[in-house]
Amino acid sequence: DAGITQSPRHKVTETGTPVTLRCHQTENHRYMYWYRQDPGHGLRLIHYSYGVKDTDKGEVSDGYSVSRSKTEDFLLTLESATSSQTSVYFCATSSGGAPDTQYFGPGTRLTVL
Amino acid sequence: LAKTTQPISMDSYEGQEVNITCSHNNIATNDYITWYQQFPSQGPRFIIQGYKTKVTNEVASLFIPADRKSSTLSLPRVSLSDTAVYYCLVDRGGGTASKLTFGTGTRLQVTL
Numbered sequence: 001d002a003g004i005t006q007s008p009r010h011k012v013t014e015t016g017t018p019v020t021l022r023c024h025q026t027e028n029h030r031y032m033y034w035y036r037q038d039p040g041h042g043l044r045l046i047h048y049s050y051g052v053k054d055t056d057k058g059e060v061s062d063g064y065s066v067s068r069s070k071t072e073d074f075l076l077t078l079e080s081a082t083s084s085q086t087s088v089y090f091c092a093t094s095s096g097g098a099p100d101t102q103y104f105g106p107g108t109r110l111t112v113l
Numbered sequence: 114l115a116k117t118t119q120p121i122s123m124d125s126y127e128g129q130e131v132n133i134t135c136s137h138n139n140i141a142t143n144d145y146i147t148w149y150q151q152f153p154s155q156g157p158r159f160i161i162q163g164y165k166t167k168v169t170n171e172v173a174s175l176f177i178p179a180d181r182k183s184s185t186l187s188l189p190r191v192s193l194s195d196t197a198v199y200y201c202l203v204d205r206g207g208g209t210a211s212k213l214t215f216g217t218g219t220r221l222q223v224t225l
Contacts (some may be wrong), residue, residue, distance in 0.1 A: 035215075043157070092156070094210050097206050098145075098206030102149075103159070
């Protein structure tokens with residue numbers, strides 16, 4: 001498996017607090033992605049990055065921001081967590097080749113009380 | 114990117130061959146077909162990818178007819194450990210993964 005780690009793996013927080021999730025890769029992949037997965041919705045793209053400091057919105061970006069200051073790290077921030085952001089968050093990377101393959105991290109289970 | 118349609122769920126007994134068909138009527142010339150597998154509490158993982166005809170690896174086979182409007186993932190002699198969600202995706206690489214829609218996949222339940 002590609003070297004993708006996520007931290008923390010589990011987090012419980014309260015409504016209104018800021019939360020930052022970290023994704024770290026050792027594959028030197030150009031592209032990085034943040035998804036959330038909820039029952040009945042499958043995987044939905046929140047934000048993605050196509051290079052250092054280059055990011056763009058995905059399908060469900062409201063309430064989230066991202067940053068990528070180094071190739072290996074992609075941070076997802078919930079500015080002010082809400083209960084609707086309780087979910088499992090997955091980071092993924094890909095090289096951007098053709099064909100391409102995404103490699104996923106182990107996930108972070110976030111609970112907002 | 115072409116949207117895909119696959120069954121919501123399938124059931125199988127251990128030892129049987131399972132075939133999951135995915136339709137992608139609007140697939141483009143440069144598109145590839147990729148299948149991912151997701152176990153509970155884990156991220157999806159790549160299992161197989163193809164462009165046309167047949168591809169086989171140690172995990173599965175992928176059959177793609179000449180018109181490429183559908184594809185079939187074949188899992189030989191499934192075991193309980195093959196219980197998972199399987200996603201069919203069509204993309205052309207080059208950074209277009211951000212346009213992918215994973216959907217809810219096909220939930221395969223294998224029992225004794």
